[in-house]
Amino acid sequence: AQSVAQPEDQVNVAEGNPLTVKCTYSVSGNPYLFWYVQYPNRGLQFLLKYITGDNLVKGSYGFEAEFNKSQTSFHLKKPSALVSDSALYFCAVRPDNNDMRFGAGTRLTVKP
């Protein structure tokens, strides 16, 4: 079955510290992988995607993610968290059949 998992419901970090939001996937073939962020009562905003090429993908707002095929992971990272990064983060995978699947979401809270 095509699926994506975000093992942590909540991630708390202090401002200025590095952050990691985890994502693992299970798909057949070569997946397209995405990270989105959602602020309260807003639609999803695209952060970054992995299609092919360099395993380290850099995206918006200083975020990056590393594609690890052997571990089937696509963790989202940022070297120095900001309070304004506090939001709900979704990992998504698009298998070959064109239908995107989302993880359950991880609530990131950055404390001053």
Next chain:
Amino acid sequence: GAVVSQHPSWVICKSGTSVKIECRSLDFQATTMFWYRQFPKQSLMLMATSNEGSKATYEQGVEKDKFLINHASLTLSTLTVTSAHPEDSSFYICSAPPTGAGYTFGSGTRLTVV
């Protein structure tokens, strides 16, 4: 870049009435539109896929007679929640695949049924 415009951004309606949500692709043609529903603190759930010129495909468990989807043109897809009830209150989001591998999302509609 590709933009999907979704309206309204929020709506409050009385129980038993119907509500229409529109998604328009502004600078590209969307032959396909995905409709998602999000419950509080939960992930998006795909409800249905609309295709221009043909019937929508609904996910298992989604009532097609309650959630009417119409893809009238290459730039417009609509979701109508018929005979809305409080349990239909949710955040609804559409998305379209533009050219390339990415997806473009609407800004979402917060529906509250009272």
